[in-house]
Structures are given as structure tokens and as C-alpha cells.
Amino acid sequence: MAMKVKEVSELVGISVRTLHHYDEIGLLTPDETTSSGYRLYSDANLEKLQQILFFKELDFSLKEIKDILSDPSFDREEAFQMHRRILLERRDRIDRMIATIDKTVQHWKGEIHMTAKEQFEGFDFSRNPYEQEARQRWGNEAVDQAHARLGQQSPQEQQALGERMNEIYRNLAALRHLAPSSEEAQTAIAAWYDFLNEMGSYSPEAFRGLGQMYVDDERFTRNIDKFGEGLAVFMRDAMAAYADRVTP
Known part of the structure; x- marks a missing residue:
């Protein structure tokens, strides 16, 4: 069922102005516009918007995203698998950092002793190899x-x-x-x-x-x-x- 721009904005959590901008630059053009000027987004538009937001999560520019999605060789399933691996890696790192916070609090209270190495579990300032692969694959x-x-x-x-x-x-x-x-x-x-x-x-x-x-x-x-x-x-x-x- 077609959705108006305000409905899409509320569903996704991004501003109407952002959706208008995506339309203006040709990144996400709604499949239909009514005679009164209302933009109507199809299910296919929403699927594309989801993909756009996944790539934004990887810090691609809007121009890069537009080039990627318009490439005839773009494989949506491959992209989803890539996004999944990146998110799993991030989740693992976040879980380790949360555990470090919990252990640090216990350390402060004198309940446990943490080594210097344990105090920095979960911190990783090297680039995520999957994000690097994504940029090599598409950017x-x-x-x-x-x-x-x-x-x-x-x-x-x-x-x-x-x-x-x-x-x-x-x-x-x-x-x-x-x-x-x-x-x-x-x-x-x-x-x-x-x-x-x-x-x-x-x-x-x-x-x-x-x-x-x-x-x-x-x-x-x-x-x-x-x-x-x-x-x-x-x-x-x-x-x-x-x-x-x-x-x-």
C-alpha cells in the first residue's frame, strides 16, 4: 500500500525534509506523485530506503550510495549479508565493552581485581575488516x-x-x-x-x-x-x- 511522505517519516524516524532531499538528488524518488503534489512511496521504495540507511550506517556518502544502488551489478542479497556481518561484529564488540564496564564497577568496589589488559577489553581502534571489505567492494x-x-x-x-x-x-x-x-x-x-x-x-x-x-x-x-x-x-x-x- 502506498504511503505518504509524512507516514514514511514517522515509520522510519527520519525527517520529511530528508526524504524530500533524497527525492531532489535522485537517490529515492517515490513511484507516484498525486495530482495535488503528494509523494506516494511503494513497498519497493521502502525496500530501497532501508538499503540506503544501511549504507549510511557504514558512512557512505549519499553520492556513493546513489552510484552503488544504480549500478546494474549491485546484488542486494550480497549487500544484506555484508551488513549482517558488520552488525554482528559491532554487537560482539559492544557486548565486550559492556562486560568491561560491569567488571570495572566491581573492581572499584573491591569485589574483583582487574588487570591492566582487562580494563581495555572491547576497545578496538583498528578499522572493522568487514567495513573495509564493504568499501573495497562498493566504494x-x-x-x-x-x-x-x-x-x-x-x-x-x-x-x-x-x-x-x-x-x-x-x-x-x-x-x-x-x-x-x-x-x-x-x-x-x-x-x-x-x-x-x-x-x-x-x-x-x-x-x-x-x-x-x-x-x-x-x-x-x-x-x-x-x-x-x-x-x-x-x-x-x-x-x-x-x-x-x-x-x-
Whole structure:
């Protein structure tokens, strides 16, 4: 059933002005407008609004959200699974911080003793790896550049590129028994870094984050480990070591 803008505002908890702004910038345009000028939102509009708000929770700009949702390759189910993993990670961290608060109060009262380490359980100022994956999946300029360059190549060039990529994987797989920071491993992972930067523009930190995603996302792990069991973990560690080495 169609809903007026005021009804949507009250349902969702955002202002009418915000909904008007989304309409004005083409982010969320209601499916129908009455002859008297009332905006009417359909069920599909509400589903899109939900997705917009999920992305806002990840600190995407409205322009980025608009670009993501208008992309023909956007997969709503994939996005929901990503959001779910992020929220679960946040819930776990919040639960640990609440437990730390409770234990701290007991510590002050002399009921228990907390170690210095226990006083900071739950604090984590590193970036959430799932949020990093989300930004790489939907907001990383390097990925856009890679797609654009691939689209300009002939089928023969793309096949040659795939063969080069597989050869790098095979070389790394043959070295995975070595320390990731060894000269041999670092030379091989540097070739992977150079290869990726032919397609896009990866900073050392983005390279490190990509390596972490190889382990965090079982889809990547499964595909990479086809070249050798444990390769994804080895590449993650080698990419982290490489990022440390080349970062000023």
C-alpha cells in the first residue's frame, strides 16, 4: 500500500525534509506523485530506503550510495549479508565493552581485581575488516579503474591477463612453506602488487586490507586455496609484511 511522505517519516524516524532531499538528488524518488503534489512511496521504495540507511550506517556518502544502488551489478542479497556481518561484529564488540564496564564497577568496589589488559577489553581502534571489505567492494576507486581497463581489452588480452594472474598464484603457492617476510616471498608478492596496480591504484594499506579479505571472506579463501592449501593465509601475511616494508 502506498504511503505518504509524512507516514514514511514517522515509520522510519527520519525527517520529511530528508526524504524530500533524497527525492531532489535522485537517490529515492517515490513511484507516484498525486495530482495535488503528494509523494506516494511503494513497498519497493521502502525496500530501497532501508538499503540506503544501511549504507549510511557504514558512512557512505549519499553520492556513493546513489552510484552503488544504480549500478546494474549491485546484488542486494550480497549487500544484506555484508551488513549482517558488520552488525554482528559491532554487537560482539559492544557486548565486550559492556562486560568491561560491569567488571570495572566491581573492581572499584573491591569485589574483583582487574588487570591492566582487562580494563581495555572491547576497545578496538583498528578499522572493522568487514567495513573495509564493504568499501573495497562498493566504494574503492581502484576497483572501478580495474573494471574500466578490463573493459577496454580484447578477449585475447583478457585471457593473457588471466594466465599471468594464475602464474603469480602458482609461484606464491610454491613458496608458501617459507616465512611470508622472506626475500623470496616478498619478491613474489611484489609481483602481485605490481600486477594489481596495472589494473587499478592500490596503496600499500589497501593492499594490506585486500590480503585480510582473502582470509575473512571464505569465497576468496576457497578460490585462492585451489592453488595450494593455506595460500590465502600466506598471501595475507606476505601482503601485510610488504605493506610494512614499503610504507614510509
